[in-house]
Amino acid sequence: MASIRTVEETSAGGLVIDRSGAPQVALIGRRDRRGRLIWSMPKGHVEPGETLTEAALREVKEETGVTGAVLAPLGVIDFWFTAEHHKIHKTVHHFLIDAHSTELSDADSEVEKVAWIPLEQVARRLRYADERRLIELVPDLLRQL
Secondary structure: OOOOEEEEEEEEEEEEEEOOOOOEEEEEEEEOOOOOEEEEOOEEEOOOOOOHHHHHHHHHHHHHOOOEEEEEEEEEEEEEEEEOOEEEEEEEEEEEEEEOOOOOOOOOOOOOEEEEEEHHHHHHHEOOHHHHHHHOOHHHHHHHO
């Protein structure tokens, strides 16, 4: 019997916030296997030679169209899943990112929708509990800036 190989993956992304008025956050929507729209924070693989913050800013731009700057680390989420006969341990580094542009784009083929969501509604919109827990940290982080 063949053993299942374990693969380590590292991703980076973040919570992009526009503070020019009432705070709002850029989220991405993707379809799950059942065809349901799932809202999450933009994120993706760290490319060779990239820092975590460089990868986070690149992924945010690719998936939302928004440029920005990292304000602070937001947190790390790690989880396990199985894909193509591999057991994958994924670590995702999230950052709080200040939006420098607000024009959204869903040009990324992996993203179906992109939307600005009022900060107070984000936790209800996010699909993943780990991401919802990170949202709880945002008000304190913003007060510290």
